[in-house]
Amino acid sequence: MPNRPSRRLPGRRVPHLALTLGVLLGACSQPPTPPTSSAAAQLEAEVGGFSAQQVLDPRRGARVIQDEDANGGQALVLLGTGDEVRFTVPRALRAGRYDVRVRARGEQYDGAPIVALSRGGTPLGTATLDNDSYAMRNFGAVDVQPGQTLTVTYLNDAHGGPGQDRNAVVDYLTLTPHGAANVPPSVTLRTATNGDVPAGNVFEPNHHVTLEARADDEDGRVDRVDFYDGDTLVGSDRTAPYTFVLSTERDVGLETKYPRTLTARAVDNDGASTTSNDVTVVVGPSSRPTLQPLRAVNFGGSATLVDGVFYDASPAGVTTNGDASANAADASLVPPIMTPGREALVRSAVSRRGPLDVRVNVPNGTYRVYLYVLADDRARAVDVLAEGRAVAHYTPNTPGRWDKLGPWEVAVRDGALNLTGTGAGAERFAALEVWRLPQAGDVRPVVHFTPPGDPVSEYPAGQPIPLTADASDPDGRVDRVVYYAYSLTGAPVAKIGEATTAPYRVTWSGAPSGLYEVVAQAIDKTGVASNVEKKLVSVQ
Missing domain, CATH: 2.60.40.10 (Immunoglobulins)
Structure with a gap:
């Protein structure tokens, strides 16, 4: 296809040089032919020169770029068909037959870039750069003389618009004596x-x-x-x-x-x-500062239990500019998830192309925060900010990748925790945990079951079970009392319900048969949680 003006990339411009290249040479103690493995050379691309055409028409010229994955931190990008870089064979290298390889990577679009090796206009071989990261690609065995010029030329440029660009990035060329002993990777x-x-x-x-x-x-x-x-x-x-x-x-x-x-x-x-x-x-396992997080939210799905944490389905006090975008049920997740509840949590997410904002109302204080994220279909990186501070740079590398990020210690001073995701793609937040950390001056509320009752309360299966607790807060007001049922016979933990006004009463309906430790916990208006109150309940 015809060339187009090249996209300018950061990096220093390389002048037209007399192609003297940095090389790595071993001792030359053998006769001129055949060459031995000690006579190998490594030719760096970015210290080479370009043809006069590129110097005279810099819009089509190659560019040196800064690249931490390249040898020495620099490489050379070939942007258009016909762009080339030339390498001079060192005078100290003995004449002979060498395997010529290029360390390079391809920026893919509608196929992989292809580069060709030539000497004095004579084609010597081609290499397809179908690798996104640097790798060695072999041009084949070539007869080489000291002082000769080897040219690597880009053959098949393609460009479809912003972010749709095929380029070749060259790090260095190696010459290894043909038939030499294998060198380990x-x-x-x-x-x-x-x-x-x-x-x-x-x-x-x-x-x-x-x-x-x-x-x-x-x-x-x-x-x-x-x-x-x-x-x-x-x-x-x-x-x-x-x-x-x-x-x-x-x-x-x-x-x-x-x-x-x-x-x-x-x-x-x-x-x-x-x-x-x-x-x-x-x-290893995390240390939980309280029985349950102050807030746990499943942004795009229903209420669920995962790892003993109860996630609410976007309750009051949670706002976002994202849209619910459940990942297709047959789409692969990386890594695969073994627990159905966790998989449902991850697959249901809110998403937005552009900054994704989430606001969760919480009392002022210091919190330990975790965030479930899910990569978009192009696995683009996402930066996460909490209260305006950068807390994560997530680079999934693979579509369908999911993770639980954190914990981050975040101070809230305006009555709401604000999270933002920014990146080049569609940011996806699946769920959030907000754990309140102990702070100076905390005074715990107090909770007790009423009436105290027998050591074990017995109920027939199918009968509604009334639960009532008395709660008070020495330095403020009780916000709610939450009830949980921990099975002593192997069933999953269950959240029975919560009450926000005295008497703090709930009814447990449909309890399966078994022996349970029922727990009550009071939480005050500042998010401070009481010690738990327990009672045994037998359902037969």
């Missing part, structure tokens, strides 16, 4: 974080540990990257970027909090392998 495992700002390495239930490795193979290709939790293989990936999502629900037991050592092992196409650096994370 290289691999680095990035530090795992849970998306919080500042980053941390502590993971609680529904925090997913994203393992991401950078792997290269200078004389072949990376076949796969295996991820290990200690000595246990937990997953593999054959496509760059090499990632695996370690699920705290599926892969990690959370009975106790303890450190875990994670590694990545890269295997190349000849079976050689290299193990990465260690990354340590701490996983």
Whole structure:
């Protein structure tokens, strides 16, 4: 297709240079031919020159960009068909036959970019950059002489509008003696974080540990990257970027909090392998400051129970500019969810293209906040702000990815907790937990069942069970009394109901047969919760 004016990218402009390139050379102690593995060279793209056409017509020229994933932090992007970068073979390199490879990545649109290698106008090979992250791509075996110029040219530009652009990004070229002994791959495992700002390495239930490795193979290709939790293989990936999502629900037991050592092992196409650096994370259960959060909201779905927390269905005092957008029931979630209640919670979300705002009325105070999020169909990054402060930078990388972000300690001073999600796509918030933290000057309300009754109250199955409590607050007013039923025979915990005026009375209807510990808890107008009052109820 015809070229169009290139999109300007940040980075310094490179002048027309006499193509002297930075190289990595070993000792040259052998006769001129054949070359040996010690005579390999690595040619950096961004210190090379461009053809006179690009210098004279900079709208079509390549550009140096800053890229933390590139060697040395810089790479060169080819924006239009015919854009090229030239490499001069070092004078110190012996003549001979070499395998020529390029470390590059493709910015995909309507297909992958293709680059060609040539020498003096003679085609030598092509490479398809169907990888979003940097990887080695092989042009083939080439006869090389010192001082020759090798040119990498972009062949198939495409552009469909903003965000729809096909480009080739070149990091460096390698020359390895043809037939040399296999060189093992290289691999680095990035530090795992849970998306919080500042980053941390502590993971609680529904925090997913994203393992991401950078792997290269200078004389072949990376076949796969295996991820290990200690000595246990937990997953593999054959496509760059090499990632695996370690699920705290599926892969990690959370009975106790303890450190875990994670590694990545890269295997190349000849079976050689290299193990990465260690990354340590701490996983374990969260410590809940109260029996239940002050507010727990399922934004786009119905009231539900997940992990012992009762989520209300967008009750009074919760506002948002998002629309309910349940994820399709057959769409894949990453990682898969084992608990139906949690899956329903995640799939029902509010969504908005542009800033997504949520406002939850709470008394002034300091809170521990968690937020369930769900990636959009293009897995675009989302920044989360709480009360105007950046608390998370969520980079899902995969459509259908979900996580529970937090906890964040947030101070509320205006009677409402405000959360905002911003990004290039459609932000999706699924659910929220707001736990009140103990604060100086707190005085707990007091609650007691009335009448005290027998140690065990017995009721026939099907009969409504009346529950009444007396509650008071020494320094204010009681806001509500909430009743829960904890089964002693294996049934899920149930929220019976709540009462907001004295006498604080509710009726438990349809209680299944079994033995229960019924709990009452009073909460005052500032969000302070009482100690729990308990009684045993037998339903036969």
